[in-house]
Amino acid sequence: LTVGALRRAEIIAVGSELLGADRTDTNSLVITQGLNDLGIDVVAKAIVGDRFDDLAGVFRDALGRADLVILTGGLGPTDDDVTRDAVARVVGRTLHEDAATVDGLRQRFANRGLAMPESNRRQALVIDGAALVSNGQGTAPGQWFEWDGRVVVLLPGPPREMRPMFEYIAREVVAPRTAGEQVIRRSLRLVGKSESLFDEMLQPLYRKWAAGRPVIEPTILAASGMIELQLHASTRELREAEDALAAAAEDVAAILELDVISQSGRPLESVLGDLLRSRRLRLGVAESCTGGLVTSRLTDVPGSSDYVERGVVAYSNRAKTELLGVPEELIAAHGAVSEAVAVAMAEGIRRMSGLDVGLAVTGIAGPGGGTEAKPVGTVAIAVEGPDRARFARLFRFTGSRDMIKIFASTTALDCLRRTILRA
Ligand code: AMP
Ligand code: MG
Numbered sequence: 001l002t003v004g005a006l007r008r009a010e011i012i013a014v015g016s017e018l019l020g021a022d023r024t025d026t027n028s029l030v031i032t033q034g035l036n037d038l039g040i041d042v043v044a045k046a047i048v049g050d051r052f053d054d055l056a057g058v059f060r061d062a063l064g065r066a067d068l069v070i071l072t073g074g075l076g077p078t079d080d081d082v083t084r085d086a087v088a089r090v091v092g093r094t095l096h097e098d099a100a101t102v103d104g105l106r107q108r109f110a111n112r113g114l115a116m117p118e119s120n121r122r123q124a125l126v127i128d129g130a131a132l133v134s135n136g137q138g139t140a141p142g143q144w145f146e147w148d149g150r151v152v153v154l155l156p157g158p159p160r161e162m163r164p165m166f167e168y169i170a171r172e173v174v175a176p177r178t179a180g181e182q183v184i185r186r187s188l189r190l191v192g193k194s195e196s197l198f199d200e201m202l203q204p205l206y207r208k209w210a211a212g213r214p215v216i217e218p219t220i221l222a223a224s225g226m227i228e229l230q231l232h233a234s235t236r237e238l239r240e241a242e243d244a245l246a247a248a249a250e251d252v253a254a255i256l257e258l259d260v261i262s263q264s265g266r267p268l269e270s271v272l273g274d275l276l277r278s279r280r281l282r283l284g285v286a287e288s289c290t291g292g293l294v295t296s297r298l299t300d301v302p303g304s305s306d307y308v309e310r311g312v313v314a315y316s317n318r319a320k321t322e323l324l325g326v327p328e329e330l331i332a333a334h335g336a337v338s339e340a341v342a343v344a345m346a347e348g349i350r351r352m353s354g355l356d357v358g359l360a361v362t363g364i365a366g367p368g369g370g371t372e373a374k375p376v377g378t379v380a381i382a383v384e385g386p387d388r389a390r391f392a393r394l395f396r397f398t399g400s401r402d403m404i405k406i407f408a409s410t411t412a413l414d415c416l417r418r419t420i421l422r423a
Contacts, residue, residue: 006068008068009069010044011042012046014071026159035174039182073156077119077139084122084143087152091127096128097126099124101123134165151174184238186264186265188229188249191261191414198220198256198259202256205251217232224406225407226268258421269301272413276420279420282307284310284312284359285311286311286312288320288336293405294361295308314345320344326345339392339393342380358385359383359412365405377397379411
């Protein structure tokens, strides 16, 4: 083999239609999965239209970044199919017509009783030094070649043609040229602080991981009021890397403590569910501004009937009084969005249904209804139980109505989790 171990890949999806508003590039997702399974990182992806100069530029850049470049699309028979030509130009090679491929194309047409249009001969053009990849589903063959220590692969765009051809490339071309390393990942779920604050708190660990063996690389991302910390390591020694990632997760837990929901990527709902089940706690939820979202999320988990006993949506003041026994005077004195009312709601659902734990949420999801003292996004959350444990706090979220509902529900579930863990 004249090529060193492949580690860094770039995928280029070619096709002007992919730059429009109604089609997406799905080929790169399939290819990324296959490459990751072989321990190769995809370091960049590009989508480029059917213009020779644009594609040539993007491809040239890719050669500067990656040692494996996979292009899909633009191998059709028409003038706007420029992939072969642009790639050949950039690597300084010429194209020649492959006689066997022309015969094969003619035969395909003949089988359907048709004469082959001359334009289809373009599909038989092969970059000098490239090997062909046969296409069982369509007319355009793929091709691949080595160039300056890199591997370049051209595959057709239609996903059902591309997929089996990529599988062939992965197995026959890429797998024998990997470093024998696998990428292993571990995902931690965090909650309770901002992404940037977590990132700052974790800096000392990042430095330690960067200097360790295997090197552990972190990626931090925020979604719906939760933060995901992904750790990955490339390795030949699977056990050793798994141990290193487990130790890294423990390092994170030592610093962030209760802010770590799970070290294994499990969602808040199911971590909380296990906690309730293992402590044999029966829960009632009283919701106002979240309109049942908290109960809905809790019951997304199979088997949640073990611990979710009921959920009540008490949206109006009257409902809070009638269904949860919240005194009218309390609402009048503090307002429906207040710690006092949240506590009364949590107490009410717990007491009236004879449960171990009550959880309550009341707030202003907006866009109307805010005041200076209690702007849109003000949400009161209370937990009563287990036993004498209790929690109540007023939060202030920002964003659209649906984001405030999501943040409020995530925070409510998390407050319950923390209250049980501290009880
Ligand atoms: P082409 O190989 O350029 O003739 O591609 C023909 C068709 O394949 C396009 O019209 C798309 O419908 C589909 N296609 C091309 N590239 C992609 C891609 N990256 N992801 C999903 N579909 C694609
Ligand atoms: Mg195209």
